[in-house]
Amino acid sequence: MARLRIGIVGANAERGWARDAHLRAIRAIPDLEIAAVSARTQTIADQAATLFGAASAYDDSHALAHDPQIDIVAVTVKVPEHRAIVMAAIAAGKHVYCEWPLGRDLAETQEMADAARAAGVHVAIGLQGANAxxxxxxxxxxxxxxxxxxxxxxxxxxxxxxxxxxxxxxxxxxxxxxxxxxxxxxxxxxxxxxxxxxxxxxxxxxxxxxxxxxxxxxxxxxxxxxxxxxxxxxxxxxxxxxxxxxxxxxxxxxxxxxxxxxxxxxxxxxxxxxxxxxxxxxxxxxxxxxxxxxxAPVVAGVRTPSTNVAELWARFANDISTGTRTVPxxxxxxxxxxxxxxxxxxxxxxxxxxxxxx
CATH class of the missing domain: 3.30.360.10 (Dihydrodipicolinate Reductase; domain 2)
Structure with a gap:
């Protein structure tokens, strides 16, 4: 089975949750690979691509969302930016992993949930602690x-x-x-x-x-x-x-x-x-x-701060591959x-x- 290809929005080689937690978590799961990254400038994106091992780097998260080589968009930017990226990814038919909180308020959160349900894509909200x-x-x-x-x-x-x-x-x-x-x-x-x-x-x-x-x-x-x-x-x-x-x-x-x-x-x-x-x-x-x-954890050998994130990624990948829906x-x-x-x-x-x- 081909590996699921992830595009990480908000990747940074110097800091951030994507570098500190998601990178090691995804690398520990054979069914996943990081294929693209995006950041607020092309220079930051290029540096992140080198560290994350991504083939593509974007300074436009919407371009990443429409990349045909991407199966899952991982949204790891600040909460006020979530809605626009998530909605673009869903419109492009991508599966989405978004960090919690999903939106700034209930209206934004409901809008994204309705869009995901209508599109039939798999989505995960980053409540990794509840998934521990x-x-x-x-x-x-x-x-x-x-x-x-x-x-x-x-x-x-x-x-x-x-x-x-x-x-x-x-x-x-x-x-x-x-x-x-x-x-x-x-x-x-x-x-x-x-x-x-x-x-x-x-x-x-x-x-x-x-x-x-x-x-x-x-x-x-x-x-x-x-x-x-x-x-x-x-x-x-x-x-x-x-x-x-x-x-x-x-x-x-x-x-x-x-x-x-x-x-x-x-x-x-x-x-x-x-x-x-x-x-x-x-x-x-x-x-x-x-x-x-x-x-013992399903994903062995992954320590904090990646351990609970890895468990959520593993279940999300399995949901997409099997059609189940078990993750938050x-x-x-x-x-x-x-x-x-x-x-x-x-x-x-x-x-x-x-x-x-x-």
């Missing part, structure tokens, strides 16, 4: 009744982002209007894991806070106003009846990720430690009653965006929000 082997294993253990009926869940999810100082290329993350915030990124990834294990929220209450209202750009005296939360508290009840609490802490690197689920017959925990957030970490599951050991898709992105919108309303209005159960 540890998270899927914990969900399987719950399904097997290892801890009985789930009663309560406590999650603490720290990230180095949204602290007092950050690199210049993270300045746009401080503006809520850009859609890439502590709530959507760290919060969205963590909410996806919670729902993957214990099911959909039935209701939520939240408090989103700006504890530090400016961010200093590292190496300079320049400050950027912060209009998005740098701390998020969410409590809720799930369709199963389980209750949960989640704390997202910005600017913290000395607290590990904690996922402590108690059932009426025991408990299950997921732990990890990575400054980029739990979705980047190699996660470990432990249980209080005896249980099956955590499986754009409809999942719509549901998660609606949940985040409900959290915003709860925080703004100080009330619990009931949700449609899916």
């Amino acid at each position: 082997w540890a998270v899927r294993h914990a969900a399987a253990l719950l399904g097997e009744g290892v801890i009985g009926r789930p009663l309560s869940l406590r999650v603490v999810s720290p990230t180095a982002g949204w602290g007092a100082a950050s690199p210049a290329n993270y300045a746009y993350l401080q503006d809520k209007a850009n859609g890439a915030t502590l709530s959507t990124i760290a919060g969205g990834h963590t909410l996806a894991a919670i729902e993957a294990v214990i099911g959909s929220y039935a209701e939520v209450g939240a408090r989103a806070s700006i504890l530090t209202d400016t961010m200093t750009i590292m190496g300079t005296q320049e400050s950027v106003a912060r209009t998005c939360a740098d701390h998020l508290l969410v409590f809720g009840q799930h369709a199963s009846g389980c209750v949960s609490s989640m704390e997202i802490i910005g600017g913290v690197t000395d607290v590990p990720f904690q996922f402590d689920l108690r059932g009426d017959k025991g408990s299950v925990k997921i732990t990890g430690d990575h400054p980029g957030g739990y979705q980047v970490a190699e996660l470990t599951v432990t249980t209080s009653p005896p249980a099956a050991p955590q499986p 898709d754009f409809d999942r992105a719509v549901r998660l965006t609606r949940l985040l919108d409900a959290i915003d309303v709860s925080s703004d209005q100080g009330r619990v929000i009931s949700l449609e159960i899916v």
Whole structure:
């Protein structure tokens, strides 16, 4: 079977998520190859093509999307640029892997999901943490009744982002209007894991806070106003009846990720430690009653920050080859965006929000 050919939008030889995570992940999967890259200038694209081993380099992402030698477009640029590239790729009949968050708001996200569904292409949203082997294993253990009926869940999810100082290329993350915030990124990834294990929220209450209202750009005296939360508290009840609490802490690197689920017959925990957030970490599951050991990753030998990305790429490639649809898709992105919108309303209005159960 011919390998699926990927075009990476937002490739850069010097920095970025495509270089740091996707490159090693894709190289570890025999069914995939990087055939093209694009960047904001031809010079950057040419440099990236050399590092990524791509045959083609573009300074126009739309040209990459229409390249007949490309099967999958991987969108790894800033969130405000997602919609135009994703829509162009879908119109060109390409499969699409897009980083989370999919859009700046629900309207953009819904538009892309509708377009993908109408075109019949395969799409994946980059919720690699919810796809991590540890998270899927914990969900399987719950399904097997290892801890009985789930009663309560406590999650603490720290990230180095949204602290007092950050690199210049993270300045746009401080503006809520850009859609890439502590709530959507760290919060969205963590909410996806919670729902993957214990099911959909039935209701939520939240408090989103700006504890530090400016961010200093590292190496300079320049400050950027912060209009998005740098701390998020969410409590809720799930369709199963389980209750949960989640704390997202910005600017913290000395607290590990904690996922402590108690059932009426025991408990299950997921732990990890990575400054980029739990979705980047190699996660470990432990249980209080005896249980099956955590499986090894499908893609062996790939370490952080590529490990969970590699698992998602492997499943996505298999979906395309076999016609199955197992990975988190754009409809999942719509549901998660609606949940985040409900959290915003709860925080703004100080009330619990009931949700449609899916």
